Every structure is written in structure tokens, then in C-alpha cells.
Amino acid sequence: MAAQIRKLIVELDETRIEMGRTIDPPTRRALAIAVIANPYAGRYSENLDELVAIGEELGGLLGAKCIAALGIAPGQAHSYGKAAIVGEAGELEHAAAILHPKLGAPLRQAVEKGAALVPSAKKLGGLGTAIDVPLGHKDAAFVRSHFDAIEARVADAPRANEIVVAVAVTDSGRPNPRIGGLQAHEIKGEDGLR
Amino acid sequence: MKMTMIEIRRVHTHVEDIHHEFGPVAAQPLRRGAVCAVLTNPFAGRHVADILPMMDALQPVGIAMAERLRAAMDVPVERIESYGKGAIVGAAGELEHGALWHVPGGYAMRELLGWKGDRAAYAAGKGSPSAGATVGQPGNALAIVPSTKKVGPPGAPLDVPMTHINAAYVRSHFDAIEVRVPGAPRPDEIVFILAMSTGARVHARVGGLKAADIAQWNGLR
Numbered sequence: 001m002a003a004q005i006r007k008l009i010v011e012l013d014e015t016r017i018e019m020g021r022t023i024d025p026p027t028r029r030a031l032a033i034a035v036i037a038n039p040y041a042g043r044y045s046e047n048l049d050e051l052v053a054i055g056e057e058l059g060g061l062l063g064a065k066c067i068a069a070l071g072i073a074p075g076q077a078h079s080y081g082k083a084a085i086v087g088e089a090g091e092l093e094h095a096a097a098i099l100h101p102k103l104g105a106p107l108r109q110a111v112e113k114g115a116a117l118v119p120s121a122k123k124l125g126g127l128g129t130a131i132d133v134p135l136g137h138k139d140a141a142f143v144r145s146h147f148d149a150i151e152a153r154v155a156d157a158p159r160a161n162e163i164v165v166a167v168a169v170t171d172s173g174r175p176n177p178r179i180g181g182l183q184a185h186e187i188k189g190e191d192g193l194r
Numbered sequence: 195m196k197m198t199m200i201e202i203r204r205v206h207t208h209v210e211d212i213h214h215e216f217g218p219v220a221a222q223p224l225r226r227g228a229v230c231a232v233l234t235n236p237f238a239g240r241h242v243a244d245i246l247p248m249m250d251a252l253q254p255v256g257i258a259m260a261e262r263l264r265a266a267m268d269v270p271v272e273r274i275e276s277y278g279k280g281a282i283v284g285a286a287g288e289l290e291h292g293a294l295w296h297v298p299g300g301y302a303m304r305e306l307l308g309w310k311g312d313r314a315a316y317a318a319g320k321g322s323p324s325a326g327a328t329v330g331q332p333g334n335a336l337a338i339v340p341s342t343k344k345v346g347p348p349g350a351p352l353d354v355p356m357t358h359i360n361a362a363y364v365r366s367h368f369d370a371i372e373v374r375v376p377g378a379p380r381p382d383e384i385v386f387i388l389a390m391s392t393g394a395r396v397h398a399r400v401g402g403l404k405a406a407d408i409a410q411w412n413g414l415r
Binding site for chain 1: 201203207208209211212213215223234374375376377
């Protein structure tokens with residue numbers, strides 16, 4: 001069954017100046033969030049296939065929303081991440097069912113390639129609970145300038161029987177990266193790590 | 195140290211589609227959005243008596259933000275039915291700094307939406323020529339832009355009030371959108387906010403003046 005979406009939210013965050021230094025081009029991070037009904041709320045189900053299918057649907061939808069908000073071609077994306085907040089009548093495993101089995105493939109299609117693991121976070125929460133969506137370079141997880149996180153929060157969600165699902169995509173790293181490590185221009189992008 | 199009146203550090207946009215709120219699913223979802231500009235507060239940490247020059251300097255900021263919000267919402271201006279504005283001042287500032295947004299924020303949106311009044315007259319406290327008109331619709335965006343402001347820490351949420359752009363008493367359009375920028379405002383920053391939406395609350399049903407019944411065209415009814 002398709003995701004029953006109550007709200008769909010898209011945010012774009014652009015940093016132009018950080019600590020007095022002009023960031024040129026500005027760093028930009030997009031966040032797309034769906035508030036959906038949890039089909040397994042209030043009961044234990046051994047099988048979580050409906051949420052797995054919803055994860056696949058949302059990976060494509062939310063990934064495309066982020067790319068559209070950034071106004072870039074898919075190949076221009078730099079980093080990505082995903083997260084879910086399960087309402088009080090659900091369990092953490094419901095977030096896992098959305099995020100881990102099938103969300104990644106359509107998200108990788110939306111950002112082109114995506115050799116690296118999609119970093120993730122999950123929690124149980126109530127209305128307005130915030131989650132820090134981790135961000136990592138999409139083709140090489142060790143790129144140090146792109147380790148980041150963006151906060152996702154929906155004021156009136158999740159209700160007890162809902163799940164908040166968030167995908168973040170950027171076209172840049174942190175504003176003033178200067179702690180060394182693997183640089184984006186040095187990556188091979190084959191094993192997803194370097 | 196450079197001291198420019200306008201220094202935009204961050205711009206944050208938020209657009210949401212509300213399909214339902216546990217009632218019938220809307221044929222066309224309500225779209226609401228907010229744009230937040232994080233500016234350096236040039237008056238932080240001290241009392242400055244004359245802060246009005248910043249109100250003028252903010253005018254192009256307001257115009258750019260209003261258009262940026264409309265573009266992020268991806269709708270023509272004709273679809274915008276309600277609006278609101280707000281400001282969150284960082285801890286080293288005062289509430290009065292947020293009040294600088296009253297003219298440049300509100301009139302930027304009103305002009306984008308087709309208001310034909312005299313901004314200079316309003317800024318001077320002389321009201322708007324469109325007020326008091328009783329025959330026909332003299333323009334668009336006739337109603338006052340509701341607002342709120344506060345002093346707050348980074349990530350502080352602000353409930354920005356929203357009302358109908360042509361008649362403040364349209365009951366279906368009384369709304370508010372919670373807006374916050376994670377990490378802002380720092381003590382020496384101000385977050386200026388504009389908000390717009392495409393319609394009534396998704397399941398509006400408490401009666402009162404309807405948008406279709408606006409007749410006085412005085413910004414109120």
C-alpha cells in the first residue's frame with residue numbers, strides 16, 4: 001500500500017557568511033520530510049513489508065524533492081542522509097523498516113551514483129521532536145569536510161500513530177572546513193569509503 | 195571590523211503541503227511557506243537611539259525575500275491568500291530591533307501581491323490611501339500583515355500569525371505557522387521572517403466571514 005502522507009515539507013538552508021567569512025558559493029542543504037501514517041501502530045507485527053515498500057517510495061520522492069529545492073542536476077549533489085521519528089504507538093523497528101531495506105536505491109538514483117552508505121538516525125518521539133539527520137559524502141564516506149548534520153522537526157508530528165521520515169541532500173560540505181582528512185577532490189568513489 | 199548595516203549570513207526556506215489533518219484529504223493540498231533571513235544585528239550589545247536607517251536599508255531585503263518565498267512555494271502570486279511576518283532577535287539585541295521589520299517586511303509582500311498603496315505614507319504613519327474604499331476592489335493585499343516578534347536563543351520557534359491578504363476578518367484564514375532556524379539567532383543576529391499560504395486551514399469549518407463574501411475592501415471585511 002502506498003504511503004498515506006499527511007504533510008510534506010521541504011526546507012532549504014543556505015549559509016552565505018560564517019564567522020565573518022564570506023562563503024562563496026554558499027553552502028546549501030536541502031531537507032525533505034514526509035509525515036505518514038504508521039500501518040503497524042499499536043500492535044506487534046512480525047512482518048513489516050508495508051513499511052519497507054513505503055521506504056522505497058519515499059526514498060525516490062524525498063530525494064527528488066531535495067534535488068528540486070537545490071535546483072541542481074542529480075550529479076551535482078555532494079552528501080546525503082536519512083532519518084525517521086516513530087510516534088509513541090510504534091516501535092524503533094518500524095523506522096528501521098522504512099530506512100534500511102529499500103529507501104537507499106531510489107535515493108541513489110535521485111542523486112546519481114551514491115557509492116557510500118547513507119548515514120542514518122532514528123528515534124521514538126512526540127510532536128515537535130527534533131532529529132539530527134547525519135550527512136556524509138555520497139560517494140566516499142571518509143570525506144571529512146562533508147561530515148555534518150541537519151536538524152529536522154515538524155511542529156505537529158509525529159502523532160502517536162505516525163512516522164516522520166526525513167531525507168537530506170546537499171551540494172556542498174561545511175561552510176569553513178579546515179580539519180584536514182580526505183578531500184572531496186581526492187576520492188576514487190568506488191568502494192564508498194575513499 | 196567592518197560595519198555594514200545589512201549583512202545576510204543565512205537564508206532558510208520552509209515549504210509544506212498539508213494534505214489533511216485527520217479529515218477528508220484535500221483535493222489540492224494547502225501549501226504554506228516561510229522564508230527566514232539571518233542578519234547580523236548592527237546594534238547588538240549597546241543602546242542605539244536612532245535605528246531607523248536600518249528600516250530603509252531592509253527594504254530590498256524584504257523584496258528579495260518575498261520573491262524568494264513565492265519561488266520556493268512554486269505558485270503564481272494569484273494563489274497567495276494569506277500572509278504573516280515575524281522576527282527573532284538574538285540575546286544581545288532588543289525587541290525594538292525586531293520591530294524594524296514592520297514596514298520593509300510587510301510592504302514587500304503586499305507589493306509583490308499587487309498592493310497599490312503608498313509605502314512612504316505608511317512609513318510616515320499616515321495610513322494607506324486604500325483604507326476606507328468601499329466600492330469595488332481597489333487593489334490586492336489590502337489587509338494589514340499580522341506579525342509577532344521575540345528575543346530568543348538559537349533555534350527558538352516563533353508562531354508567525356497569518357491572516358487573509360484582503361480582509362483581516364476572514365475566519366477561515368486565521369492561522370499560524372511555527373518557524374525556526376536551527377542554530378540561529380546567535381546573540382548578535384536577527385532572524386527576519388515572511389510567511390505566505392495558498393488558502394484556508396485545511397478543514398476550516400467555524401463559520402464567520404468567508405473570503406468569497408469580502409465586500410468592503412478596507413482591509414478588514
